[in-house]
Amino acid sequence: MPRRIAARTRARVCALSVLTATALLTAGQPASAAPVADTADPMNRAFAEAAHAYGVPRDLLAAVGYGESRLNGHAGEPSQANGYGVMHLASNPVNRSLEKASELTGESAARLRRDTTANILGGAAVLRDHADALGLDAAERRDVNAWYPAVARYSAADDPAAALYADAVFTFLAEGVAAKTPGGEQVLVPSRPVAPDKGALSASDVYAQSADYPSARWVPAHPDNFAADRTASVDKVVVHVTQGSYAGSISWFQNPDSEVSAHYVIRSSDGEVTQTVRDKDTAWHARSANASSVGIEHEGWVDDPAWFTDTMYRSSAALTSHLSAKFGIPKDRAHIVGHSEVPGNDHTDPGVHWDWNHYMRLIGGDPGSGSDSITFPAYTTQRSGSSGPQVKAVQLLLNEQGYEAGQADGLFGTRTKSAAQAFQQDRSLDADGIVGPKTWTALLSAGTTPLLKQGSSGDAVKRLQRALTAALGTTVGVDGEFGAATGTAVRDYQTARGLDVDGVVGPAMWGALQAGR
Numbered sequence: 001m002p003r004r005i006a007a008r009t010r011a012r013v014c015a016l017s018v019l020t021a022t023a024l025l026t027a028g029q030p031a032s033a034a035p036v037a038d039t040a041d042p043m044n045r046a047f048a049e050a051a052h053a054y055g056v057p058r059d060l061l062a063a064v065g066y067g068e069s070r071l072n073g074h075a076g077e078p079s080q081a082n083g084y085g086v087m088h089l090a091s092n093p094v095n096r097s098l099e100k101a102s103e104l105t106g107e108s109a110a111r112l113r114r115d116t117t118a119n120i121l122g123g124a125a126v127l128r129d130h131a132d133a134l135g136l137d138a139a140e141r142r143d144v145n146a147w148y149p150a151v152a153r154y155s156a157a158d159d160p161a162a163a164l165y166a167d168a169v170f171t172f173l174a175e176g177v178a179a180k181t182p183g184g185e186q187v188l189v190p191s192r193p194v195a196p197d198k199g200a201l202s203a204s205d206v207y208a209q210s211a212d213y214p215s216a217r218w219v220p221a222h223p224d225n226f227a228a229d230r231t232a233s234v235d236k237v238v239v240h241v242t243q244g245s246y247a248g249s250i251s252w253f254q255n256p257d258s259e260v261s262a263h264y265v266i267r268s269s270d271g272e273v274t275q276t277v278r279d280k281d282t283a284w285h286a287r288s289a290n291a292s293s294v295g296i297e298h299e300g301w302v303d304d305p306a307w308f309t310d311t312m313y314r315s316s317a318a319l320t321s322h323l324s325a326k327f328g329i330p331k332d333r334a335h336i337v338g339h340s341e342v343p344g345n346d347h348t349d350p351g352v353h354w355d356w357n358h359y360m361r362l363i364g365g366d367p368g369s370g371s372d373s374i375t376f377p378a379y380t381t382q383r384s385g386s387s388g389p390q391v392k393a394v395q396l397l398l399n400e401q402g403y404e405a406g407q408a409d410g411l412f413g414t415r416t417k418s419a420a421q422a423f424q425q426d427r428s429l430d431a432d433g434i435v436g437p438k439t440w441t442a443l444l445s446a447g448t449t450p451l452l453k454q455g456s457s458g459d460a461v462k463r464l465q466r467a468l469t470a471a472l473g474t475t476v477g478v479d480g481e482f483g484a485a486t487g488t489a490v491r492d493y494q495t496a497r498g499l500d501v502d503g504v505v506g507p508a509m510w511g512a513l514q515a516g517r
Contacts, residue, residue, distance in 0.1 A: 041185045043071065043086075046117040050124035056131075057144045059189045061124055063172040064151060066189070067165075068245050070306055071181045076114035079244035080260075081252040084113040087123025088248065093257045095156035097126050104129060127154055144173065148196035157251030160208070160219045163201045164274070165247035168267070170194050213264070213322060216273040221253035221261040227282040232291040234327040236335045237320050238342060239296055239359075240285060241307075241349035246299040250274055260284050262295035264319060268307045271315025279326070288344040288483065289337075294323050302351030313355070317362035324363070331365025341377065343477020344485040374444070375462075375478045379470040382435040386412040394435050397443040398423060429516050438516035440470035445513035452505040456482040464505060467513045468493055 047065070051058035065071055068088035076084060083090035089098040089112055101122030102109050112122045130150040131141060140146040148166050155165035176191030210216035242249040246267040253261045253276045261283040265274050277283040285295035296316060300307025320336060329335050338354065339347045374393040382391050391412045398405040398419045405419035417433035424431040427442050435443070445467035450460050457480050465478045468489045476489045487503045494501045497512050 041187075042183075043116065043120075043181050043185050043187055046120040047187070049117075050121040053121065054124040054128040055138075055141050056124045056127050057142075057147065059173060059192075060144050060147055060151070060169070061120070061127065062187060062189050063169045063177060064123065064127070064154065065120065066172055066177050066179055066187075067168050068248070070304060071179050071187055072301070072304055073114075073116050073119060073182075074301060074303070079248070080242060081244055081248055081255075081258075083244060083248065085119030085123075086116055087119050087126075088245065089113070089119060089122050089126070090156065092252075092255065094251075094255045097154070097156065098122075100129065101126050123154075127151070130154060144192075145194060145196045149199050149201065152201055155247055155251060157247060158254050159201060160217075161247050161251040161254060163198070164217075164219070164250065165245075166196070166198075166201070168245075168247060168269070170196050171269075210273075210275040212279045213273065213275060213319060215318070216264065216275045219250050219254075219274050219276055221276040221283070222256045222258075224256040225253055225259055225261040226277045226284055227290075229280065230282050230291050234279075234292060234294060234323075235329060236289060236293045236337060237296060237323055237329060238286045238289055238293045238337055238339055239316075239350050239354070240298065240339045240347075241300050241302050241351065241354070242297045243301055243349070244299075246272070246274075249297055249299070250276060253277075262297040264295070265297045266299065266312055266316050266319070268299040268309050268312050271309075271311040273315060273319060279323075286339060286342045286345060288477075288479075288485075289342045293342075294327075296320065298350065302349050302353065305353035308353060308355070313359055313362055317359060320363050324365075331360070331363050333360065336360070336363065336365065340475075341477070343479045343481075344483065345477075375466060377469070377475040378473070379437070379440040379444075381437075382412055384412055384414075384417050384433065391416070394420065394443065397446070401443070401446050427514070427516055437470055437473065441467050442514055442516035444470055445510065449507060449510035449514075452482055454482055454484075454487055454503065461486070464513075465489075471513065471517070472496075 047058050047062050051061050065086045069086045071086055073085045078084055079088060081090055082092045084098060089101050091098040098109055098112060101112050104125035105122055107118045107122060111118045127150055130153040131147065134149055136146055148170065151169050152162040152166040155162045157165060172189060174191060174194045177189035179187050181187060208218040210218045240262060246265060249265050252258050261277050262285045263275060263277045263279060263283050265276060279294060282290050283295050284290055286293055296319060298312060298316060323329060324331050339345060339349045374396060376390060380390060382394055387410055389410060392408045392410040395405040395408040395416055399408065401423065403419040403423045406415040420435055420439065421431045421433045424439055429438055429442065445463055447463055448460060452461060452464060459480065461482050462478050462480045465476045465486060468476045471493060472489060477485060490505060491501050491503050494509065497517050499508055499512065
């Protein structure tokens with residue numbers, strides 16, 4: 001479709017009487033069929049209007065949107081590859097579909113990022129632009145199978161990842177889609193036979209097999225996005241969420257400007273696995289843990305549990321079990337961790353919707369929170385009537401310091417309260433038997449007081465890291481290594497408590513911590 005300014009685009013769209021969702025779905029007809037009626041459903045209406053405006057089959061357009069975002073625009077928040085909205089209009093050095101959509105529709109980049117109707121219109125415009133560049137005529141554009149190369153180009157990926165992307169879209173067309181938007185609207189794509197014309201992509205090496213994990217495909221990341229070999233032994237698996245689509249993430253790892261990668265990526269819909277970095281090499285996925293871990297990315301977004309299918313969990317668990325056997329990695333939560341749990345990281349994945357208990361059961365491992373029973377990403381207030389692993393941690397710590405809290409059963413009863421009050425009294429804290437931030441800080445830091453500084457390591461550093469987590473109210477990774485992140489936390493504590501800000505943990509700082517300051 002020729003380029004147009006925004007006024008002409010909107011005028012044409014508004015002049016259309018749009019196909020109803022029912023007519024589109026029951027007939028399965030292309031979006032270029034004559035419009036007959038309006039629909040009250042905003043996303044269905046947006047797909048129908050955009051499809052008609054740019055001569056793109058409506059169901060193809062919806063399948064592309066579903067594959068990119070599960071029809072969730074995430075309120076304009078960008079993906080890992082800086083893509084936006086239902087149609088994942090991207091703005092990065094390799095994929096400039098956001099800018100192209102703005103040029104073709106006349107809509108501003110800001111509106112394309114945040115407005116779903118504009119975003120879908122932009123996606124249709126970009127798809128049509130690819131079709132025109134490929135020379136598809138009007139008859140070919142009415143045949144959904146002819147759009148395969150245009151869909152592959154929409155991914156802005158190299159041939160193997162582009163083929164993975166287009167294959168996924170045509171799988172959605174073949175199997176059909178029944179999805180609900182965040183607003184509760186249902187969007188349907190009826191199933192139909194497909195026989196896509198893959199052209200040159202039919203010869204792609206997308207079906208190359210991984211040498212490390214035979215169940216996986218092999219699509220290598222760009223050499224600038226990982227380091228050859230390793231500088232440490234592999235002792236953990238790090239679980240990630242892509243914040244984008246499967247093929248899009250694989251493509252992002254092929255982009256030399258991204259400076260990121262992972263060893264494996266797993267697809268939500270069917271659990272398909274693609275390896276992008278060899279196990280023997282160091283993928284760039286988890287900062288401090290890169291050299292000692294294998295990174296597994298899972299297609300999806302941390303705020304949308306719909307991506308975390310049982311098929312994905314089972315596929316990932318099989319891979320993690322394989323890696324555990326290969327490298328001798330213990331199957332516990334101290335060695336199979338989330339990105340957010342790796343020291344020095346500021347990511348939140350896999351997020352609260354990731355079912356760790358289910359995942360660890362599938363692996364055949366220990367679903368506990370860690371191996372020491374006293375390390376947590378945050379320490380919450382415990383009092384009479386509380387129960388759970390943090391109460392057990394309180395009991396273990398009190399008993400260790402000689403305060404008789406009784407059996408560490410995770411139940412905060414009278415004996416635990418009495419022991420807490422005795423500990424508080426000895427530390428000149430309010431003896432109320434409630435274990436809040438001050439009591440947690442004193443309990444976690446109790447023990448020897450060696451001089452600690454950058455480069456120190458061992459159990460005393462772990463005590464320091466746990467105590468800082470309680471005192472500051474922010475997670476300080478507990479790995480027993482006094483690195484840059486621990487140094488920052490120490491200086492933050494020293495500043496807040498009026499201590500000398502030197503990044504060194506000496507008698508004054510130990511005294512403050514053990515007094516619950």
